[in-house]
Amino acid sequence: MSTAIQLTGIAWDHSRALPPLVATAQRYEETHPGVRIHWQKRTLDEFGHAPIDQLARKFDLIVIDHPWAGFCFENHLVHDLAGLAPAAALAELKQNSVGPTFESYVWQEKMLALPIDAATPAPSWRRDLLERAGVPPPQTWAEAVALARRKLAVIPGFNADLFLHFLMLVKGLGAEPCADQENLAPREIMQRAAEMLRELTEPMPRDIYELNPILVAERMTTTDDFAWNAFAYTYNNYARPHFAAKALAFGNLLALERGGPRLRSVLGGTGLAISANCKNAAAALDYALFVASGRVQQGIYVHAGGQPAHRAAWDDGLADELCGGFLSGTRLTQSEAIVRPRYSGYVALQTDGGKALQEYLRDGRGLVATLEKLDARYRESRTRGGRAYQTN
Numbered sequence: 001m002s003t004a005i006q007l008t009g010i011a012w013d014h015s016r017a018l019p020p021l022v023a024t025a026q027r028y029e030e031t032h033p034g035v036r037i038h039w040q041k042r043t044l045d046e047f048g049h050a051p052i053d054q055l056a057r058k059f060d061l062i063v064i065d066h067p068w069a070g071f072c073f074e075n076h077l078v079h080d081l082a083g084l085a086p087a088a089a090l091a092e093l094k095q096n097s098v099g100p101t102f103e104s105y106v107w108q109e110k111m112l113a114l115p116i117d118a119a120t121p122a123p124s125w126r127r128d129l130l131e132r133a134g135v136p137p138p139q140t141w142a143e144a145v146a147l148a149r150r151k152l153a154v155i156p157g158f159n160a161d162l163f164l165h166f167l168m169l170v171k172g173l174g175a176e177p178c179a180d181q182e183n184l185a186p187r188e189i190m191q192r193a194a195e196m197l198r199e200l201t202e203p204m205p206r207d208i209y210e211l212n213p214i215l216v217a218e219r220m221t222t223t224d225d226f227a228w229n230a231f232a233y234t235y236n237n238y239a240r241p242h243f244a245a246k247a248l249a250f251g252n253l254l255a256l257e258r259g260g261p262r263l264r265s266v267l268g269g270t271g272l273a274i275s276a277n278c279k280n281a282a283a284a285l286d287y288a289l290f291v292a293s294g295r296v297q298q299g300i301y302v303h304a305g306g307q308p309a310h311r312a313a314w315d316d317g318l319a320d321e322l323c324g325g326f327l328s329g330t331r332l333t334q335s336e337a338i339v340r341p342r343y344s345g346y347v348a349l350q351t352d353g354g355k356a357l358q359e360y361l362r363d364g365r366g367l368v369a370t371l372e373k374l375d376a377r378y379r380e381s382r383t384r385g386g387r388a389y390q391t392n
Contacts, residue, residue, distance in 0.1 A: 005035045005280045007287065009061035013041040014214060015237050016117070017063065017270070020306030024291045027300055035283055037061075045160075045212070053077055060278040061288065063116075063270045069107035070344035072273070074385055079274040079281055081288075082111040089289055096294060096311045099335040105271045107342045108391070113271025114292040115309035116301070120337035121168065121213075121231035121265035122330045124238070124248040126220060129227035137228060137249075141196065141256045144230050148203045154226040156216045156233075157201065157208035157361070159354025164266045164340075165231060166357055169193035171338055172256055172263045178341045178392060184353075184378040190371050194360060200230065201361050209362050221246050230254070233268045236307045239324030250326045252333040267337035269309060341392045345384025352377040 009025075011017045018041045025037035040059075052068050056077040064072075072078045082090070093114065094102045101115040125137050133152055138144040147153040155165065167177040170193045175185040184190060201208065211219070213232035220226050221244035231253060238248040253263045272288040274281055290296055294312030302308050302319045313319045313327070314334075320327040340346070353374055360370040382390060 004033075005283045007035065007037045007060045007278075007280060007284055008058070009037065009039045009063070010055055010059045011039055011041050011063040012046070013043055014235070015243070015305045016235050016307050017041070020301045020304040021063070021291070023300050023304035024296060025287070027296075028287050028290055032283075032286075035287070037287060045158075056275040057277055060275050060280065060284050062113075062273045062275060064113050064273045065268065065270060066104035066107075066112065067340045067342050067347050067350075069105065069110070069112040069342040070385060070390060071347065072112060073107065073110055074344045077276055078112060079276060079278070079285075080110040081114060081274070081285070082106070082109065084274070084281065084285055085111070085114070085289065092294075093292055093310075097309050098311055098314050098331070099337055100267060100339050101269055101309045104267055104269070104339045104342075113273040114288045115269065115271050116288075116291050116297070117270040117307050118309040118314075118334055119234050119268040119270075119307055120330075120334050121164070121268070122234050122250055122253060122333045123228065123230055124217070124220070124232065124234070124250045125228040126224075126226075126246060127249050128246070129224060133227055137251055138230070139254050140258050141200075141254065144254060145199055147228055148200055148230075151203060152227040153200075153230055154204060154208060154211075154216055154220070154228070155201065155230050156211045156213050157204075157358065158210065158212040159358055160350040161212060161232065161354070162197070162209075162357045162361070163350050163354035165197060166193050166353070167340075168231070168263055168265045168338075169196055178346075178378070181382060182379060183375050187371060190374065191367065194357065194367060194370060197357065198361055206362060209358050217244075217248065220248060231263075231265060234307070234326070234330055236323045236326040237305055239326040239329075240305075240322065241324060247324060249324075250329045252330060262333065262336065264336045264338050265333060267339050269307075343382065343385060343390035343392055345381040345390065348384065349377055349381040352381070 105112045170185045175189040217238045274284045294310045297308035297310035298312040356373045359365040
C-alpha cells in the first residue's frame with residue numbers, strides 16, 4: 001500500500017479563513033484518496049506580520065497577503081506560480097477574479113499565490129441602531145464626522161489598520177502613496193490625511209487603538225456601543241443570518257464630498273502560496289487550483305464561511321443571499337480597491353507607520369514630528385531588502 005501524500009497548510013484564525021479550507025481539503029481528499037491535507041491557524045496579526053520565512057520552512061501551503069511578494073521572492077521562500085501553474089488556468093483566474101485581486105499577487109512577472117479570498121475596507125452598520133438614531137449610513141466625510149461626534153461611529157485603530165486608512169485618504173486626496181522614493185507622499189497631502197483621521201477619531205473612545213477589524217465586528221454584533229463602522233477590512237460572516245447575535249449590513253465607501261468619487265480603500269484578501277520547501281509541489285498546486293476554481297469558490301468555499309475571490313460567487317444571487325447581501329453591497333468598493341506596495345521591506349512599514357499615527361492621534365504627538373517620522377520609516381523600509389530603493 002503506497003504512502004499518502006501529506007500536505008500541511010497555515011491559515012488565520014477566523015470563520016472566514018479556516019473552515020472553508022478545511023471543507024475544501026475534506027472534499028479534495030475524497031476525490032484524491034492518495035492525498036491528505038492538514039490545516040492549522042494563527043492570529044490575524046500574525047497572518048499580516050509574522051515572518052514568512054519561518055512558516056515556509058514548516059508548511060507546504062501558506063495563506064498569504066500580497067504585500068509579502070517582494071520578501072518571499074527575494075528570499076526564495078515560495079514557488080513562482082507563473083512558472084508552475086498552467087497558463088490557461090492562470091488566464092481564467094485573471095479574467096474572473098473580482099477587482100485587482102489576481103493582479104495583486106503578480107510582482108515583477110512572478111506570481112506569489114492563487115487568489116482565494118477577496119476583501120477591502122468598507123463600511124458596516126447596525127440597521128436597528130441607525131434607525132433608532134434617525135440617520136442613514138453616512139455618504140460623505142462630513143456626515144461621518146457628524147456621526148462620530150454623536151458617539152455612534154467607530155473604526156479599527158490597530159496600528160496596521162490605521163496606516164492603511166491613512167494611505168486610503170492620501171489616495172483620495174489625489175496622491176499616489178509610496179510612488180516617490182524619498183517621501184511617502186507630498187507633505188501637504190500627508191498633513192491633510194492625518195488631520196482628517198484626527199477629526200474622525202477624536203470623538204471615539206481610546207480603546208479603538210486596540211481594535212482590529214474582527215474585534216470591531218465582534219463588538220458591533222454583541223453590544224450596542226457603535227452603530228456604524230466607517231471602514232474596516234470586511235468579514236462577510238457578520239452579515240450572514242444567525243452567525244452573530246445582531247447582524248451587520250455592509251455597503252460601499254463614502255465620498256469626501258457629496259457628488260464626488262468614492263474613496264478607494266487598500267486591497268486585502270488572501271492567496272494560496274506554495275512553499276519552496278514543499279516536497280509535493282504538483283499535488284499542492286492541484287489542490288490550490290481546486291480551491292481557487294469558480295465551481296469550488298461558488299460552492300464549498302462560500303458555503304463553509306469563506307469570502308471568495310472568484311466572480312462565479314460574486315455573480316451568484318444565492319451566494320449573495322447566503323452572505324446577507326454582503327457581495328452585492330460591497331462589490332463596487334472591492335472592484336475599485338488599490339494595491340499595496342510589495343517591495344521586500346514594505347510589510348513592517350504598516351506596523352511602524354501605524355504606531356507613528358497612533359502617537360499622533362491617541363498620544364498627542366505633534367503633527368510635524370509625526371509626518372517626519374512617517375517619511376523616515378518609509379525610507380528605512382525601502383532599504384530593508386537586498387537592494388536599496390526597491391520598486392513597488
